[in-house]
Amino acid sequence: MSKPYSASSERNREPILAVLREHFADRQRVLEIGSGTGQHAVHFAATLPQLVWQSADREENLDGIRLWLEDAALSNTPPPLVLDVNQADWPAPAYDAVFSANTLHIMGWDEVREMFRRLPEVMAPGAKLAIYGPFNYGGQFTSQSNADFDMALKHGDPKRGIRDAEAVDELASAVGLKLLQDHAMPANNRCRIWQLS
Numbered sequence: 445m446s447k448p449y450s451a452s453s454e455r456n457r458e459p460i461l462a463v464l465r466e467h468f469a470d471r472q473r474v475l476e477i478g479s480g481t482g483q484h485a486v487h488f489a490a491t492l493p494q495l496v497w498q499s500a501d502r503e504e505n506l507d508g509i510r511l512w513l514e515d516a517a518l519s520n521t522p523p524p525l526v527l528d529v530n531q532a533d534w535p536a537p538a539y540d541a542v543f544s545a546n547t548l549h550i551m552g553w554d555e556v557r558e559m560f561r562r563l564p565e566v567m568a569p570g571a572k573l574a575i576y577g578p579f580n581y582g583g584q585f586t587s588q589s590n591a592d593f594d595m596a597l598k599h600g601d602p603k604r605g606i607r608d609a610e611a612v613d614e615l616a617s618a619v620g621l622k623l624l625q626d627h628a629m630p631a632n633n634r635c636r637i638w639q640l641s
Contacts, residue, residue, distance in 0.1 A: 447515065448481040448508035452546070456633065457487045460545065460576050463627050463635045464488060467572055471495060471541040475566055477527060477559065478547035480505065482512030488543075489521045496520050500527035500535065529559040538568035545576040548612065549594075552603035560615035564640065573621060573638040576629065579609040587632040609636070 468474065472495065479485050479499035489497035497520055499509050509524040525535055529551065542563065548556050563573065578590050585591040590606055597604040613623055621638035629635050 447511045453483040473539045474541040475539040477544040482509035486516040500525040540571045571640045576635045
């Protein structure tokens with residue numbers, strides 16, 4: 445098996461890193477929900493060595509993530525965890541940071557709600573949450589490319605789609621997460637940061 449590769453992960457890693465350098469500078473343990481190929485885990489763990497970067501994803505993605513982690517051989521990347529937002533048991537440790545990239549539009553809305561409902565179980569008091577990806581504002585697409593992307597997502601699976609920032613903020617607020625910053629990113633994406641009270 446060859447390592448899985450995502451061109452978009454390569455493209456967006458430096459803009460995301462700039463945000464994480466600011467918001468995760470005083471963090472120690474990060475849970476990444478939906479690690480995908482594992483490219484982000486390796487890059488961020490290598491460039492932010494003070495963090496223990498815990499990758500996690502659905503079972504079918506773990507072999508690819510392991511290949512990236514094994515090749516990098518970093519001391520701060522433990523083996524990836526199985527994590528489906530609907531599973532009964534989430535990871536036990538209390539993380540002081542959670543990161544997720546390009547997941548909310550892939551999950552169905554019920555799964556997005558379940559993820560936010562369960563987040564406080566794995567977050568320590570004062571923990572930060574960073575989510576990267578496209579968002580709508582006021583029910584409107586921020587670009588034609590995002591509108592086209594949303595159409596393609598729904599064509600593949602009607603449950604998928606770009607989420608409204610306001611609806612996601614409601615889910616976050618309901619579990620004690622306060623929006624700290626909403627960073628504009630390249631290619632009409634955002635990196636949004638919340639903190640648990």
